[in-house]
Amino acid sequence: MLYEREQTLGVDEFRQVLAHSGLGATRPVDDEPRLKAMLSGSNLIVTARLDRPGAPLVGVARCITDFSWNCYLSELAVSASAQKLGIGKGLLDEVRRQLGPSVSLILASVPDAVGFYERAGMTRLPDAFWYRREY
Template identity: 35%
Template structure:
């Protein structure tokens, strides 16, 4: 099980834009996410993927984080491979990439789509 503090620290160290200063909200994000993958170095959380999915047709990869000190070890690629193997070939995987991550997703073979829309959230 992931603790709020471990997830908070990973978001903070990767400079990922999430509401990490609201522990209750962060705990709900962890608890209510249907698919979470994590990577560990001993007791230290070093990688994390958070996915919203129905396990049959679609999967939205909300977050993929790897501690900066571990980025050169291809752990992001490993998390993506594990995720794809777990959800299987019948499930479409989609995500919105940060500008800094576009090259990573292109290198591992994801196809770019320009038709995403959203309604913003409060807070």
């Protein structure tokens, strides 16, 4: 598997991996301008591709960070056909490598993925707050 920082990830590949991962049910996959804004507003995008030239995207981690204190992992998506192969953990590891040891990694999990994040060694936080988006 080839993990790399890919800041110019195209909206079509991003949409496809979201849809194929199951996150398409909770992401605006039919709203191309919003997907473009999500990508352009991210300053750390790590991708997973099969280890060959021109290989299709099978996973993505999309983050917003100051590279100093905190990083918010907005999406960790792996295509269903590539799940259970360690790609999600590999994406987490590469994000952490890119950030270095002085940056905290924070995320909000969909209910079905809570066990994955616990097995990956992440700690649940008891106190989190948010204003839910209106649309």
